[in-house]
Structures are given as structure tokens and as C-alpha cells.
Amino acid sequence: MNVHLFLLAGHRPGATHATALADAHAYGRAAEAAGYAGVWIAEHHFISYGVCPSAITFAAHLLGATRTITVGTAACILSNRHPVALGEEAVLLDELSGGRFRLGVGRGGPWVDLEVFGTGLDGFHTGFHDALELLGRWLSGAPTVAGNDRFPFRPVSVVPRPARRIPVWVAATSPTTVDLAAQHGMPLLLGLHADLDEKTSLLDRYARAAAAHGHDVNRVGHASVHLAHIEDDDEQAADAVRVGLPALLAGTREYIRLDGTPAGPPDLSSYVERLAAIHPVGSPRRCKEALEQAAALPGVRHLLLMVEGVGGRDRTLDTIHRIARDVLGKSTEGSRGMPMAPTARADASTAWCRDRG
Numbered sequence: 540m541n542v543h544l545f546l547l548a549g550h551r552p553g554a555t556h557a558t559a560l561a562d563a564h565a566y567g568r569a570a571e572a573a574g575y576a577g578v579w580i581a582e583h584h585f586i587s588y589g590v591c592p593s594a595i596t597f598a599a600h601l602l603g604a605t606r607t608i609t610v611g612t613a614a615c616i617l618s619n620r621h622p623v624a625l626g627e628e629a630v631l632l633d634e635l636s637g638g639r640f641r642l643g644v645g646r647g648g649p650w651v652d653l654e655v656f657g658t659g660l661d662g663f664h665t666g667f668h669d670a671l672e673l674l675g676r677w678l679s680g681a682p683t684v685a686g687n688d689r690f691p692f693r694p695v696s697v698v699p700r701p702a703r704r705i706p707v708w709v710a711a712t713s714p715t716t717v718d719l720a721a722q723h724g725m726p727l728l729l730g731l732h733a734d735l736d737e738k739t740s741l742l743d744r745y746a747r748a749a750a751a752h753g754h755d756v757n758r759v760g761h762a763s764v765h766l767a768h769i770e771d772d773d774e775q776a777a778d779a780v781r782v783g784l785p786a787l788l789a790g791t792r793e794y795i796r797l798d799g800t801p802a803g804p805p806d807l808s809s810y811v812e813r814l815a816a817i818h819p820v821g822s823p824r825r826c827k828e829a830l831e832q833a834a835a836l837p838g839v840r841h842l843l844l845m846v847e848g849v850g851g852r853d854r855t856l857d858t859i860h861r862i863a864r865d866v867l868g869k870s871t872e873g874s875r876g877m878p879m880a881p882t883a884r885a886d887a888s889t890a891w892c893r894d895r896g
Contacts, residue, residue, distance in 0.1 A: 540834045541576035542867055544859065545613055545764050545843035548580070548597070549787045550587035551850050559590045560597075562852045567601045569859045570608060574869035577609035579643065579762075579843050582616055584652045588790030595628050595642075602636045611641030613728055613764070613843065614710040618647045618663045619656045622670040622690065626677035630701045638703075643728045643762070644674070645710030650802075651795035660797060662689075668719055671709065675723050678705040708762055717741050721748035726838075729763045731845060734817040735832060738763060742837045760840030765833055766818035767844040769861050773821035780815045781808075783849035819844070823865040830866065 548563035550556055567578040578601060582594035591597050594612035602610045615625055625644070632640040646667045653659055658666070669689035676684050680701050686692035708728040709720035720727055727745055729738050746756045766784075770776035785807045792803035804810040814820075819829035833842055846858045863869040 540839075541841045542830070543575055543577040543579055543609075543611075543762075543841060543843045544570045545579050545845045546581065547583075547589040547787070547845065547847055548591040549790060549847055550590045551786055556590045562855070563591070563597070563847075564601060564604070565852060566846070566855060566859060567608075567610070568604060569856055571605045573860050573863035574867070575608065575859075575863065576841070577611060577639075577641065579611040579613035579641070581613055584616070584619070584650070584655070585795070586790050586793035588787065588793065595625070595632065598640060599632055602632060602639060605639075607639075609639045609641050610636070611708070612643045613762075614643035614645035614708070616647040616652065617644040617670045617674070618658055618667060619652050620658075622674035623677055623684075626674050627699075629678060629705060630697075630699050633701065633705055634699055641708070642678075642705060643708035643710060644671070645728070646716060648794065648802075649797050651797065654797065667716075671707075671719060671723060671725070675707060675725065678707065680704050711741065714741070714744060717745050718748050721745045721754070722752050724749055724752070724754035724759065726759045727761045729761065729839075731764050731766055731814060731818070735836065738836055738839075742839070746838065756838060759838055761836070761838045762841035762843055763833060763836055763839045764843045764845060765830075766814050766820060766848055767826065767830075767846050767862060768820045768848050768858055769823060769826050769865065771822060773825050776821045776825075777815045779849045779854075780820055781811055783851075784811050784814070786850065787847065819866075820848075823861075826862065826866045 544566060546563045546566055548559045550559045570578050580591060580594040580597045581589045582591055583589035584592050594615050598610045598612055629642045646663065649660060649663055653663055666689050669687050673687055673690050677697060678701055680703060681697060682700060683694045683696055685694040707725045709716065709725045710728040711717045711720055712730055717727065729741065742761060749756045768776050768780050770779060788807055788810065794802035796802050819826040830842060847855055
């Protein structure tokens with residue numbers, strides 16, 4: 540099981556967007572120093588919940604600042620851009636990084652993004668299939684690729700051509716998206732809002748659908764995102780999350796839905812309580828037990844830990860290193876937050892998330 544960080548670059552009151560981005564970059568470098576397998580970057584537009592509008596650009600920068608870890612996108616919003624443009628950038632990063640880049644994509648939501656970028660609701664509702672299909676062919680290693688019904692173009696050369704088939708993780712919260720990913724044999728990227736039972740249900744559905752399309756499900760390595768915070772005891776950790784996380788989650792209410800309905804969880808306190816209860820938030824013992832249970836999810840090979848829940852660079856860096864040391868059993872010798880010798884291994888409150896997959 541590979542354990543990674545999942546970085547939001549979330550903006551908090553009193554800070555700046557530049558600070559949020561710089562902090563996330565520091566967390567990525569700390570992940571390499573602490574021995575995590577990799578880092579995945581979130582992508583959001585026009586909201587403070589996450590101030591990185593291009594996960595692939597951030598990934599490129601972090602790949603240049605690291606040497607051993609993988610760096611992925613969780614996820615590039617495919618509804619906002621042309622799949623060939625994204626595919627070209629993915630191949631470029633994979634080649635330049637020596638195979639350390641990981642591509643995760645998502646449908647996104649019915650947000651104002653679709654209006655700003657001109658892709659529209661139709662592209663969101665019905666275009667994801669064609670975009671994913673074309674992206675998969677572009678990353679397959681084929682020498683030439685032609686368009687499809689939604690993206691029509693004559694055959695063109697794939698340059699640079701990937702040396703191998705580059706995998707694509709698909710962010711999924713709905714059965715429809717799970718079925719689509721399974722059809723293409725692409726692994727899932729499961730989010731924070733779902734508990735282990737909900738994730739197991741989606742993974743079981745994926746296995747049935749993928750097998751029906753002739754894919755070997757034993758070769759698919761899914762990824763699962765989990766909130767993580769560690770303190771000396773369980774209640775202390777839960778209290779820290781109760782205090783720090785609502786300010787970050789409040790940024791989800793800044794989404795502008797095209798139908799004008801409110802966005803974000805309707806009850807922040809209840810949502811935070813749920814997240815603290817279902818994720819590795821607590822003492823080292825509870826965190827370890829929770830991660831072991833998450834590692835048992837069928838087909839999951841990558842656990843992505845969201846460690847920015849309590850806020851503050853120093854506290855987040857402490858969390859990164861302490862989880863590595865006290866839960867994962869890695870050596871974290873050196874100054875807090877500074878690069879060290881790399882040891883990396885190659886209820887209504889949640890309903891709002893459903894339309895994002």
C-alpha cells in the first residue's frame with residue numbers, strides 16, 4: 540500500500556492566496572523528506588477552498604523540486620478543457636519526470652466554470668464519456684489518434700508519444716461515473732465524503748462492470764482520499780479538526796451553481812463531525828487502525844491523506860512528519876519542514892458531493 544499526501548492549497552482567513560500555494564509546495568517537499576510515496580494536487584476554480592486552478596501546472600513545479608516521489612493531479616477538471624491538450628501535457632510531464640507523474644481527472648460540477656470556459660452544461664452532462672475515451676487513446680501509446688463525435692478531427696501524430704500506456708485515475712462519487720471508469724479500465728479516485736462502506740459499494744460495482752468489459756480488475760490500483768490528523772489522544776485530535784476544518788470547508792459554499800441553488804454542505808459542524816469519525820483522526824493507534832481498515836478496501840493501492848484540516852504551516856508539517864514516524868514507521872530525522880534524505884517508497888451534509896463525480 541502506497542501512502543501519499545492530498546493537497547488542497549486551501550485559503551484561510553487572514554492569509555493570502557500566495558501563502559496557501561507556498562504552504563502546499565512546502566508540504567509536498569516535506570512529503571518526500573518524510574518518506575511518503577507521493578503527493579496529489581487538487582484543482583478548483585474561483586473558490587477559496589482550494590486556490591490551485593491548474594493541478595497539472597502545480598504538479599510540474601513540484602516534480603521539478605523533488606527527485607523521488609510521484610506527483611499527481613486529484614483531479615484535473617476534464618469538463619473544462621480539451622482532452623488532447625491535457626493528454627499532451629501529461630505525456631510531457633511523464634517523460635520529463637522519468638515516469639513520476641500521475642494523472643487524475645474528474646467531471647467537476649455544474650459550476651460557473653462551465654460558463655467561463657465555454658464548455659457548457661451539455662459538456663458536463665454528456666461530454667465526459669467522449670473526453671475520457673479520447674484522453675485514454677491519446678495516452679495509450681498509439682502513434683496516431685483521430686477524434687470522436689464530440690471532438691472531431693482527422694488523425695494526427697501523437698507527439699511526444701508516450702513510451703508506455705499512461706494510466707488515468709477517475710474521480711468518482713456516483714455510480715454513473717464508476718461505470719464509465721470501469722468501461723475504460725481506469726482506476727477510481729474516491730473522495731473524502733464517503734465512508735468505507737460507501738467506498739466498498741462503489742468498488743464492488745466497479746469490479747463487476749470492469750470484468751463485464753473484459754478488464755482484469757486485479758491489475759487496477761484505485762486511490763482513496765482520507766482526512767488525517769494526529770494528536771496524543773483521540774479527543775484532542777477531533778477537537779483540533781472541529782476548530783480548524785470548518786473555515787476551510789466554508790470555501791465550498793463559494794461554488795456558483797449554474798442553476799442558482801446553494802452549494803457546499805448545509806451543516807458544516809455535522810459534516811466535520813462525520814469526517815472526523817470516519818477518517819484517521821486521533822491518536823497514533825486510532826490513525827493506524829483507520830489506515831489499516833482503509834488499506835483493506837478492495838482494489839485500493841493508494842491512500843491519499845488530506846493533512847491541511849487544522850490549519851497553519853507548522854501544525855501541518857508536524858502532522859506530516861508525525862504520521863510518517865508514529866503511524867507509518869518511517870524515519871523522519873532532520874529539522875521540521877526542511878528537506879531531508881529521501882526515503883520515499885517508489886447524511887444531507889454529504890449529498891452536495893454527489894454531483895461532482
